[in-house]
Amino acid sequence: MSRTEPSVGKIFDRVLGSGGEVSITAYDGSSSGPADAGVKIEIRSPLALSYLVSSPGDLGLARSYVAGALEVHGDLYTALRALVSQVDQLSAADRLWLLRELGPRHLRRVPLPPEELPGRFRRNVDGLRHSRTRDSNAISRHYDVSNRFYELVLGSSMAYTCAVFPEADATLEQAQENKFDLVCRKLGLKPGMRLLDVGCGWGGMVAHAAQHYGVQVIGVTLSREQALWAQKDIVAKGLADRAEVRHSDYRDVTEWGFDAVSSIGLTEHIGARQVPAYFRFLSSKLKPRGRLLNHCITNPNTRVAHRSRGFIDRYVFPDGELEAVGEITSAMQDNGFEVRHVENLREHYAKTLAGWCVNLDENWTEAVGEAGEGRGRVWALYMAACRLAFERHELELSQVLGVKVGDGGDAGMPLRPDWGV
Known part of the structure; x- marks a missing residue:
């Protein structure tokens, strides 16, 4: 029966x-x-x-x-x-x-949504993990969706990284402006200095540093759409004489002797094995006493696997890898930097993601018209899930400030942090 x-x-x-x-x-x-x-x-x-x-x-x-x-x-x-x-x-x-x-x-095989990528090994047709070609394709898949789609989700700041809220009731735009300004202050930027911004996105940091701190800035991104949008924005703001954004791999930057380097949201994409070489390269671009501010998502401890899996790997950030903040600081220390300040901003990222979710919900019809319903659903799910992960301490957001120490141990750093909150 x-x-x-x-x-x-x-x-x-x-x-x-x-x-x-x-x-x-x-x-x-x-x-x-x-x-x-x-x-x-x-x-x-x-x-x-x-x-x-x-x-x-x-x-x-x-x-x-x-x-x-x-x-x-x-x-x-x-x-x-x-x-x-x-x-x-x-x-x-x-x-x-x-x-x-x-x-x-x-328990049966069913067709997968067209938005899903194949597994890691089947993606080897684009080259081995974190080869230049495969990294370029991964970045293009995520960021070259539609600049208008990102305008609807991110808001006027076009900043796709964790904001820093000066007050609990600050707007998302105010918090993103505050984030860029905090990075500038930590780097000790002054008029006439030269800044390299790697993984510059739509150029928010580039424009802020040039406009408010009078520095000469080069930004680089692997996303062609980001570079086109950012360069147009720089021209519109009258900053083309001291700022530029290139569609380029950061490893192809030939200039050196920078006073500061900002890396906001790039470390997640380069792969754990490449992290030491990444910091060696950035150190080689700096003058003695030059500073690096590395801002990235980190694992809550060193026991968590580096590689993203499941939904995030197949739909959102293919080949993405995270390290713990201890691994980041160790790699910096071993590859040209003295670590001077570390800050965890995970609650700020939860608030940032909540703001992006509101933006997507309020602009859903137009966003879907730009990127398709499936892609809209991917973004809605990943942003809500990541907000929850930051709240539950499954993820952290770490800012690590390092300096390339000069001859005789001269770091050029203040006796106490002078960048405020």
Whole structure:
């Protein structure tokens, strides 16, 4: 006698419980959770369950959402926070039961969303991991989506890195301006100095340093679209006599003798094995007493694997790798720098991501028109998930200030930090 298969709602009752912030409705007419929940998850088709059961880690949820087989009505961040909290509490027996109930009819190969990249080894057609060609293709895939799409998500600052909020109620634009200014102050910039900004994005740091500190700046980015937008912005601001942005690999910069180097959000892309050589190269570009400010996402400890996996690797930052802040400082110390200041800004990145999520939600129709619904769903999911990761201390954001010490140990640093907050 065959057993009666439980409804989708009954299965999620076992997983999520009947209370909480989220309710579930399913294609078979069943439901789970409180009917008046502020966030509702709609399981639109059996395809969603097939993705959840057949995919490792977070790929199942990502594939279901990006493909539109699963819809979230309400705040995506709230839904993820509730789901993570509930899943963390699942016992081994709960997980075995879930696999047994869903597995037989849903363990099957299903087509992947077109936004998903192949696995790491299948991407070797573009060259080995962190070869120049493969790095260029990875950057282009993420950043050359549409400059207008990024304008809608990032706001007027066009800054795609962690902001620094001077006050809790500061706007995102104020916080991004404050971030660039903090970097300038940490680097001790003064009129007439020369700055190299590697991984310069849309040129926010380049323009700020040239406009407000009177320095000569070269910025480089592997994204052609970023370089075109940034150079046009520099001309519009009347800064072309002292600032430029190049579409170039940072390793192709031939100039040297800079007073300072800023690296804001590039270290995540270069690969853990390349980090020592990266800092040696940047040191070679600096004068004695020149400073480096390295700003990047870091792992919370050295036991976390460097390589990104699952959803982030396949959909967002292919070949991305993170190090712990201790690994960053050690690499700097061993390759030309004395470390003088370290700061963790993870709460600021959570607030930054929350602001980007609001921007995307408010501009959803136009953003989807620019990049497509699947790509819009990828960005919505990754930004909400990363916000949660920073809040849960699964990620950190580290600023590390180093100096290339001159002859006789002369670092040219103030006795106490003079850059304020």
